Amino acid sequence: MHGCSCLRSLKLQASSCSFRLRLPSNLFSILLLASLFSVLLVSPSIALADDDFERWKQAQQTAFNEFQTREDRAFIAFLETEWQSFERFKGVSRDQNPKPAVPPRIRNSSAIVNSRATTGTATQNSAAEFADTFFAHEVQSLALPDIRWPDLTNADGDTLAAVWSALSASDHRAALQELQTQAGDLALGDWGTLQLCQHLLRKSDDNRRNAHCWFLLNRLGYDLRVGYDGDSIFLLLPASIPVYGKSFVRLGNKQFYIVADSNRGDQSNRQIRAYERSSKPDLRDFDLSLQTIMKASGNTRSLVVTGAAENGQSEIALAFDVGRSALLATHPQIDLKWYFTAPPGAPTAESLSAALAPSLARLSEREAINHLLHFVQNSFAYQTDQEQFGEERYLLAEESLNYGVNDCEDRSILLAWLLHDLLALDVLVLDYPGHVALAVRTPVLKDDAIVVEDGKKYVVLDPTYIGADAGMVMPAVAAISPDLFPAKYAHHRN
Numbered sequence: 001m002h003g004c005s006c007l008r009s010l011k012l013q014a015s016s017c018s019f020r021l022r023l024p025s026n027l028f029s030i031l032l033l034a035s036l037f038s039v040l041l042v043s044p045s046i047a048l049a050d051d052d053f054e055r056w057k058q059a060q061q062t063a064f065n066e067f068q069t070r071e072d073r074a075f076i077a078f079l080e081t082e083w084q085s086f087e088r089f090k091g092v093s094r095d096q097n098p099k100p101a102v103p104p105r106i107r108n109s110s111a112i113v114n115s116r117a118t119t120g121t122a123t124q125n126s127a128a129e130f131a132d133t134f135f136a137h138e139v140q141s142l143a144l145p146d147i148r149w150p151d152l153t154n155a156d157g158d159t160l161a162a163v164w165s166a167l168s169a170s171d172h173r174a175a176l177q178e179l180q181t182q183a184g185d186l187a188l189g190d191w192g193t194l195q196l197c198q199h200l201l202r203k204s205d206d207n208r209r210n211a212h213c214w215f216l217l218n219r220l221g222y223d224l225r226v227g228y229d230g231d232s233i234f235l236l237l238p239a240s241i242p243v244y245g246k247s248f249v250r251l252g253n254k255q256f257y258i259v260a261d262s263n264r265g266d267q268s269n270r271q272i273r274a275y276e277r278s279s280k281p282d283l284r285d286f287d288l289s290l291q292t293i294m295k296a297s298g299n300t301r302s303l304v305v306t307g308a309a310e311n312g313q314s315e316i317a318l319a320f321d322v323g324r325s326a327l328l329a330t331h332p333q334i335d336l337k338w339y340f341t342a343p344p345g346a347p348t349a350e351s352l353s354a355a356l357a358p359s360l361a362r363l364s365e366r367e368a369i370n371h372l373l374h375f376v377q378n379s380f381a382y383q384t385d386q387e388q389f390g391e392e393r394y395l396l397a398e399e400s401l402n403y404g405v406n407d408c409e410d411r412s413i414l415l416a417w418l419l420h421d422l423l424a425l426d427v428l429v430l431d432y433p434g435h436v437a438l439a440v441r442t443p444v445l446k447d448d449a450i451v452v453e454d455g456k457k458y459v460v461l462d463p464t465y466i467g468a469d470a471g472m473v474m475p476a477v478a479a480i481s482p483d484l485f486p487a488k489y490a491h492h493r494n
Contacts, residue, residue, distance in 0.1 A: 071280045072168040078277060079161035085271045086227070086249040088258070094244045094333070094392055097434030099407060103382045104474055106467035134199045136297035136323030137186055142178050142200050145170040152207040155228040157273065160211065164279075167215040176219055189292035190222070191331055194237070194259070207233040210259075223283035225256060227274035235259040236274060238285040243332045245391055251276045254285075257332065288334055290342035290396075291490060297323030300347050303401040305379050316355040319347040320398040328399055336394060336436070339413050340429055340487035344397035349421065352397070357422055365442055368423055369461070369470050376415045376463040381405045409436045411463035416487040428458050430482040437462040437474070437482075449473040453484050 133139070147170050150162040179200065183193045197213040204212065210226060210233045217224045225236040227249065236249060236256035246257040249272055256274070302317040324345045343349060356375065360368040383405045385393045395403070395410040397417050406414075416427045419440055426441040428451065439451045439458035448471030449460040465474045 067171055068165075068168045072164065075277075075279045076161050076165050076168075079157060079164060079275065081157075082275050082277065083157035083273045084276070085273050086251065088270065088272055089248050089250070091245040091247050091257075092242075094336070095434065099384045099434050100464070100476065101384070103408075103464045103466050104476070106465065106472070133323075134186070134196060135294065135327045136299035136321075137294075139182055139186075139196070139200065140178065142175040144175050145172060149208060152205075152211065152233065154231060155207060155233050157275075160226060160228070160233070163211045164215065167212070172216065172219065176216060179216060180220060187292060187295040189288075189290070189294070190286040191288055192292075192294050192327060193217070193220070194222075194224075194235075194286070195327065195330060210235050218279045218283065221282075221284055223278050223285060225251065225274060225278075227256075227258075227272035229270045229272050234272065236272075239288050239332070239334075240285040241287075241289055241334055241338070243288065243334060245333050249274060288332055289338050290331070290334070293331075293342070293345075294324055294327050296321045296345050296347055299323050301402075302351070303404055317351065318355060318401050319351040320401040321345045321347050322402070325399055325402040328396060333393055336409060336429070336431060337485050339394045339396060339409070340416055340427075340485075341489060342396055343421075343489050344417060348398040348401060349417075352418065353422060356418065360422060365423070365425075366445070366470060369419070369425075369440060369442060369459075372415060372418045372422070373461050373463060373468075373470060376411050376418070377466050377468070380411070382407060382464070408464040412436045412438050415461065415463045417489065420487060420489050426458075427487040428453055428484050429487060430460070430484060432477045432480050432482045435464070435474070435477055437464070437477075438487075439484075440470070442470070445471060447471065449478070451482075451484060 147166055149166065150159050152159060152163070179193075179197060183196055186192065186196070188196060194213065194217065197216055198209060201209040201212050214224055214226045214235060223238050225238075227234050227236050235258075236251070237259050238254050238256050243255075243257050247260075248255045248257045250256075251274060258272075299322045300319045301322055302319050304315050304317050306315050344352075356372065359371060363371060380400060381404065384407050385391060388403070388405055388407075395406055395413065397414045400406045400410050400414050412429065416429065416438055419425045419427050419438075428439040428441075430437045430439055430451065438461045440461055441456060441458050444450055444457050444459055450457045450471075451460065452458070459471050460473045461470050462468055462472065462474050465472060468474070
């Protein structure tokens with residue numbers, strides 16, 4: 001009887017309280033009743049005073065609100081009603097002008113005979129090679145809360161609203177802290193952080209992984225969105241700079257690029273249903289400018305370059321980090337200028353300096369420029385991007401070492417870095433239709449081909465014109481005025 005009177009007392013006290021909770025689901029009610037009955041089962045003789053019950057109720061509300069904010073509840077209501085169909089646009093190509101099928105040659109050069117990889121073959125390192133690591137880095141699993149996932153087999157707006165409701169009501173603080181800490185420890189840029197999130201959730205199926213990364217990266221401040229096309233959930237990434245070769249949708253006044261999973265493409269003709277409003281104000285776009293990529297993994301290989309020497313042949317080993325190279329292979333393709341701002345990773349920068357700097361010390365500036373020019377001209381087999389990758393793609397210096405094969409843009413990227421790092425010279429990039437070369441700020445000699453920028457004269461260098469010295473221009477582009485922009489490297493190495 002005493003227990004019954006206690007229950008009646010609690011009912012009366014509860015009915016006298018003013019509940020003003022407006023939640024998108026019955027989650028708080030379930031929490032409230034569960035906690036209330038646990039009190040009764042443990043100690044049925046306890047009778048709560050009005051003030052005690054009110055304090056308990058407020059504590060439960062505070063605990064709930066700690067995870068699911070007012071913005072979450074408004075966003076969930078929005079997701080339940082505001083999905084629209086958007087056209088999927090095909091990715092834009094950067095330069096559709098054909099490149100030289102074979103690099104022109106002035107004369108046979110004996111500076112470099114051939115090159116080879118010391119470990120395996122210098123070919124693309126894919127993410128699959130590092131299935132158990134994050135691009136050759138050891139990382140820790142996320143401490144994720146237990147989540148009751150809705151069925152995502154045939155996703156729709158209501159399903160994704162339910163996903164956000166379930167995730168936002170769960171305690172993700174430890175997981176978010178661990179994700180942010182590991183991204184910082186690995187010196188990851190924004191693209192690397194997204195890749196890390198997907199790697200740490202790799203045991204989930206595609207739809208659940210994408211939905212979870214959507215939530216986690218929104219919590220970290222990114223305006224990452226999702227869309228669905230009937231059976232697949234896609235991540236939609238807003239970039240602060242143009243991206244090439246990736247399909248996209250236009251949401252509001254911005255382009256959102258489709259992040260395709262490895263086992264399905266992003267080129268379907270089906271429309272995508274998505275939403276136009278951010279989950280909260282002040283979320284940021286992804287910075288894909290290559291200013292921050294990832295620190296070296298310590299897993300290195302070398303490209304051995306064999307050249308002529310006074311007493312026979314010489315060999316130099318040029319190192320590259322396989323983890324960084326594999327991450328770069330996944331990176332969206334962006335404007336050419338950004339590749340002339342990103343220094344190679346420390347293993348590559350240090351091995352290039354160690355191999356080439358001693359030879360430069362005894363040379364005049366013009367001789368040193370020609371030495372580097374001939375080195376790049378002859379160290380790699382020539383192959384266009386379409387032949388090598390099936391699409392247009394630019395390579396940073398360490399990627400050229402990884403593949404051992406490159407084309408005009410890639411050679412120019414490598415040579416520009418060498419001129420900056422080893423000779424401290426100002427470099428201009430010459431962007432022709434279907435071709436890229438360089439010009440360097442150095443005293444002009446008679447018969448030099450030059451370009452003028454801001455009243456300053458720069459001597460033309462072409463790392464794809466085999467055997468050409470500084471001041472020689474490839475005949476096919478001699479009558480064309482290229483677009484010009486400077487190489488601007490940050491003074492650090494990852």
